[in-house]
Amino acid sequence: MTVVRSLLLFALAALAEIGGAWLIWQGWRENRGLWWIAAGVVALGVYGFAATFQPDPDFGRILAAYGGVFVAGSLAWGMIVDGFRPGLWDFVGAGICLVGVAVIMYAPRGL
Template sequence: MDIVRSLVLFGLAALAEIGGAWLIWQGWRENRGLWWIAAGVIALGLYGFVATFQPDPNFGRILAAYGGVFVAGSLAWAVVVDRFRPDRWDLAGAALCLAGVAVIMYAPRGDAG
């Protein structure tokens, strides 16, 4: 159950961070205005808060693993929202990152960590 909870939290964190950064990008680079930027700032703040609900108590481990989620999530966001077409190297890189997430977060550990 902790793994499912962790995966859901990683997904929520990715939506908040990537969505927040995208909103700021749209507000500034695409001249959509301050409301878009403000919404992005709020979403980025939510991202920071979501990570605190991860079952693992180690901030460094969670943030390191989230880096891999961010890579794959950014490509997925680009496909869905921006109609980006990743090539095989993008997909291979994202798969490697997600494998790293699995090792960092879910490998069996003894008491020593």
């Protein structure tokens, strides 16, 4: 159950951070206004708190692992929301990042 909780928290963090950054981008770069930017700031705040609920006590480990989730999540967001079409090497790179997440977060400790 701990791994499932951790994965759900990573998904929430990715949605909040990537979504928040996207909202700010839309508000500023696409001239959608301050409400979009404000919503983005709130979403980024949610991201900041999401990591604190991870079961692992080490901030550095969680943020390092989240980096891999962010890479893969950003590509997925681009595909779903913006119609981005990643190439083979984008998928390979994201896969490598997710393997890194698994090793950092879920490999046995004490080796």
